[in-house]
Amino acid sequence: MDSSSQTPASLHHASSHQAPFSVPVVDIAAYVTGGSPEEKAEAAAALDHACRTVGFIQITGHGIPAERFAGLMQAMDDFFAGPLEAKKEYKRPAKENRGYSPPKTESLSFSLGVDPVSRMNDFFEAYNVGAGASDYEGFTPSTGDYAENTWPVTEGFREKVEAYFAEARRVALNLQDAFADALGVEQELFRAKSQHPINVLRMNNYALPPGEIELGAELTGMGEHTDFGFVTVLWADQVEGLQVLDTQGRWHDVMPADNALLVNLGDIAARVTNDQWMSTLHRVKPPVVNGQIKRRRSAAFFHDWDADAVIETLPGTVEASSAPLYEPVTVHEHIRAKLAGSRAGIKNTSAVREQARVQAAL
Ligand SMILES: O=C(O)CCC(=O)C(=O)O
Numbered sequence: 477m478d479s480s481s482q483t484p485a486s487l488h489h490a491s492s493h494q495a496p497f498s499v500p501v502v503d504i505a506a507y508v509t510g511g512s513p514e515e516k517a518e519a520a521a522a523l524d525h526a527c528r529t530v531g532f533i534q535i536t537g538h539g540i541p542a543e544r545f546a547g548l549m550q551a552m553d554d555f556f557a558g559p560l561e562a563k564k565e566y567k568r569p570a571k572e573n574r575g576y577s578p579p580k581t582e583s584l585s586f587s588l589g590v591d592p593v594s595r596m597n598d599f600f601e602a603y604n605v606g607a608g609a610s611d612y613e614g615f616t617p618s619t620g621d622y623a624e625n626t627w628p629v630t631e632g633f634r635e636k637v638e639a640y641f642a643e644a645r646r647v648a649l650n651l652q653d654a655f656a657d658a659l660g661v662e663q664e665l666f667r668a669k670s671q672h673p674i675n676v677l678r679m680n681n682y683a684l685p686p687g688e689i690e691l692g693a694e695l696t697g698m699g700e701h702t703d704f705g706f707v708t709v710l711w712a713d714q715v716e717g718l719q720v721l722d723t724q725g726r727w728h729d730v731m732p733a734d735n736a737l738l739v740n741l742g743d744i745a746a747r748v749t750n751d752q753w754m755s756t757l758h759r760v761k762p763p764v765v766n767g768q769i770k771r772r773r774s775a776a777f778f779h780d781w782d783a784d785a786v787i788e789t790l791p792g793t794v795e796a797s798s799a800p801l802y803e804p805v806t807v808h809e810h811i812r813a814k815l816a817g818s819r820a821g822i823k824n825t826s827a828v829r830e831q832a833r834v835q836a837a838l
């Protein structure tokens with residue numbers, strides 16, 4: 477998998493005695509097209525191994541047709557190419573997590589309560605869409621996690637993005653069933669927590685206009701963070717920039733293999749498994765070539781469960797002799813604390829375990 481996962485040369489000497497870092501490739505077709513019990517068991521075992529050791533996976537057999545990806549990329553290109561002032565028309569209050577986020581208005585490391593290394597906000601710009609209350613029939617939310625979307629006038633944007641959103645959501649649900657099998661719990665247990673899931677698609681554009689880069693400055697596309705939810709389905713350009721922290725505290729560049737989607741676990745998965753599965757720290761530092769950022773795009777679909785679902789350890793994940801590592805918390809409370817950090821600059825003080833891992837990184 478040389479082309480999909482590389483260790484920067486400067487890290488080779490430090491890690492030469494360890495197994496090389498790679499993000500496992502798992503074919504999930506059995507869960508997409510209804511494979512045999514044996515095929516499902518094989519995929520579930522491979523997912524379980526990846527979730528215990530890396531927390532990032534590359535999935536093939538996801539069943540998303542090429543034209544859905546092409547549509548998503550086109551929609552992103554058409555919108556982000558517009559002038560900043562026009563894009564700012566689509567800004568929404570931070571707590572709604574919808575619409576346009578201009579460059580340098582968010583700081584993901586604050587979601588962990590960690591100061592950004594550069595003391596500057598992250599330079600990505602993003603457009604967020606998500607499940608609104610009206611998407612769930614007969615549902616009246618008691619929290620503000622289900623804001624309706626704002627759609628830009630960009631021609632075709634809404635249709636293309638909605639079409640991709642539906643596919644990514646389906647993949648997240650296929651994975652959720654596979655994860656239940658991998659953990660040896662009833663699929664119904666996770667489905668019951670996903671009656672009206674907080675689902676968000678964040679389309680990220682890492683690009684800075686020429687002249688905005690101070691060479692030598694510590695530029696961060698997106699600061700180190702763990703994702704907040706259960707599972708993230710991540711489409712990304714095959715351009716370097718995404719870096720993932722391994723269990724030894726070292727960062728590694730990760731690029732998706734041809735036709736693969738990246739998948740990573742979020743905090744909910746780590747909390748319900750009492751950290752047997754990993755909510756892996758990651759960040760984005762796109763390469764600077766000839767004084768210019770090499771443009772990179774990504775689209776992260778977050779499947780975050782219902783706002784009122786309680787995040788607590790699954791049966792069998794806490795040994796009789798040990799205690800749960802996290803207090804039970806609702807999805808709403810957990811997501812609020814993280815978003816207040818990244819989008820409103822209020823340091824999250826409830827991410828003690830994740831914070832310690834960032835600080836231990838080399
Ligand atoms: O751009 C990427 O590859 C990662 C994006 C990401 O981590 C996120 O949106 O949470």
Ligand SMILES: [Fe+2]
Pocket residue numbers: 701702703758776
């Ligand atoms: Fe992320």
